[in-house]
Amino acid sequence: MGKSENIIELIDVRKVFDDETVAVENFNLQVKKGEFVTFLGPSGCGKTTTLRMIAGFDIPTSGKILLNGEDISTLPPNKRPVNTVFQKYALFPHLNVYENIAFGLRLKKVPEERVDRKGKTVTKFIRLGKSEIDRKVKKALEIVDLEGFEKRSVSTLSGGQQQRIAIARAIVNEPEILLLDEPLGALDLKMRKEMQVELKNMHKKLGITFIYVTHDQEEALTMSDKIVVINDGEIQQTGTPTEIYNEPVNTFVADFIGESNIFNGAVVGKLKVKFCGATFDCLDDYEINQLVDVVVRPEDIRICKPGEGQLKGRVISSVFKGVHYEITVQIGKFEIVIQSTSDAPVGGVIGLRIEPDGIHLMEKVYTVNKYDGVITKNNTVEFGDGDFECDLTQLYSGSHIDEEGYLVTAEGEKKDLTGVEVNVEVAPSDISMTDDLNAGGAKGNIISMIYKGDHYRYIVRTEENEEDYVLSCPDMWNTGDLVGVVIAKEKIKLALKPAEEEK
Incomplete structure (x- = not known):
């Protein structure tokens, strides 16, 4: 079997933090050697968490991360042929440009075979010599177009120059993979556009794998060989910039890209x-x-x-x-x-x-909201982290509710429906939002809004169990707003679960 051309593979990766927040879910991805791959998505979507797992700073809760076919899921960061460039550069202000780039090289030990006094060949780990460090630092500065800056203080450099020094320090150790976590986020627009071109050129010169994190769609489209669009901790679509732009697979990708x-x-x-x-x-x-x-x-x-x-x-x-x-x-x-x-x-x-x-x-993905519900003693239905008034007579044809609150079937049988499990369906057009949190049967935060020509499609997510309500509304609200969810009782469709029908 030939050697795989994939340098990194993520297989069913999932990350759950201590507070039970699911940051990454069902993440499957293959990255080829020498590719420029961009993780693109809104803030909090899981892209940086995924990058940190590749770097070794976070460990997956489940799933595997393979490097050249070997499982490195629990391998410490210093054992991985990976370097990271952060948005805040993390340069040492008391060291000049040369010393910042050489810092990792001075700590690095490389294997060298020697023959001991007994004639045996042994492997010793030795530090790099000054001439070798000089050569590597000079080469790194050439790649980032900052030759002659060795003696400059990093505090005298512009933001773009500091970012190049951070990249030079990362590539000087010749990693197989360079991870870049929103490295251009602190730069102004003009400098950011210039650095996009510079990074693409550096990638071509180095020939190594770049994995880049951004929420800026233009950066992703400009630089990438492959874009991975992420939302809510899951991959929405993977493809070339042209494929992502011209053939989005869902409304989130279509709305987020361009x-x-x-x-x-x-x-x-x-x-x-x-x-x-x-x-x-x-x-x-x-x-x-x-x-x-x-x-x-x-x-x-x-x-x-x-x-x-x-x-x-x-x-x-x-x-x-x-x-x-x-x-x-x-x-x-x-x-x-x-x-x-x-x-x-x-x-x-x-x-x-x-x-x-x-x-x-x-x-169309969102045609109806579906939930598992339970009838309460008050003849309401609990679903989606909420409690709503409903019409229970739809469960039994010809039935009615008597003065004691019991459902009476067409045959005259009296039923106590407390605890009965039901399937619940509500159309997006039958749900509305309100500022009065006590007026709704449930409450949550708006996590998504997409304009669809004559209305907005919103997704409201509850805090307790992260239940989603997809709804249509002509009015403009803001992402992040805390709202009450209102559903008229006649708009809630109920059906007995098969197990309940058999009773």
């Missing part, structure tokens, strides 16, 4: 989809009548004369962005954002044309 118009749609014919009240030709083949999420990038919409496109609407705003105008068009109850090199007057009516290759369909 600008997107996202709509609810339905497949109405062979390679035909309906959204925004019009029917469009498309390239994605789905079953007829299947509900889908539709993604249209703003740059894929062409402005034309009213009547010449599939859609017609009124311009409600136009903002010059330097290389294009960002134009928002109202089409009935829907809003569509366009990026065009030509302006359109606010208040004017324009036509919009979208070609089939500009329309991307994805299977």
